[in-house]
Amino acid sequence: MAQTEVHTLRAGDGPVVAPTATVSVCYMGVDGRDGKVFDSSYQRGAAVDFPLDGVVPGFQKAIAGQKVGSTVGVAMSSADGYPDGEPRAGIQKGDSLVFAIKILSASS
Template sequence: MTFKRLTATVLASSALMLAACGSDDGSSSTESTTAAGATGTTAAAAASCPTEAPAADVAPQWTLDGTTGAVAVTGSTDTAVPKVTVTTPFSVDATQVQTLTEGDGALVPETAEVSVCYMGVNGRDGNVFDSSYETGSPVDFPLTGVIPGFQKAIAGQKVGSTVGVAMTSADGYATGQPAAGIEPGDTLIFAIKILSAQG
């Protein structure tokens, strides 16, 4: 017996839409529309994203003074979610990408289909607006189907890397994304773990 269900999960200040499809063979997949602008799928048996909070004294791997404000980012580990601390309002006038930890896998092509764990934070208010770490489930999508700043952060990195990106509104959502609490002009910060890439 096959069934479909649609649920809306509120992640911090945004909504991540999940549609799960199951079958009688015990396998399942998740389709999600992310704040990164992608619709992708994830197999339930795939690698998971950690869900435990990072240690209170974890040191940032990347600090960036913006045009206004500042951000400090520590990538996820095998057991803990990333930590993103924002001095608000934070903004940049050019998208900045930082490799937090370099992986040992192949380079990710610009047109790859990737599987990632990620957390998105709004620079205007410091709120997490989207996070696959909340559910523990990575998301799979083609890089050609995401917002430009997300593609800039991942393409050219090695599989296994953790990456931080602070993106301009133009590379994110220039006109805003109300469902995620993103207003026109908001700078977005993502902490990303690249699990795999194909293509």
């Protein structure tokens, strides 16, 4: 896939998430090449907190501008994910990634 696509699956009613916010999310990531789940906060049973300016570009594109409480689907190009791959996660160079992300909270 050439370009990252973001779809709001369910719109939340919280504040809009700033591009530099620190967010708390639950998510599941699937490798677009083979359909395997390579990461899931649901499987670990805990939300994940991180600053949006410290993650892969596709994650920032998916979350920034959305409202807290939203569930977002993102299909990210390799360039917005791991362009050189991420061997520990089984992601090969050029793989697109698909995430379902629920935005639980955000703080600036």
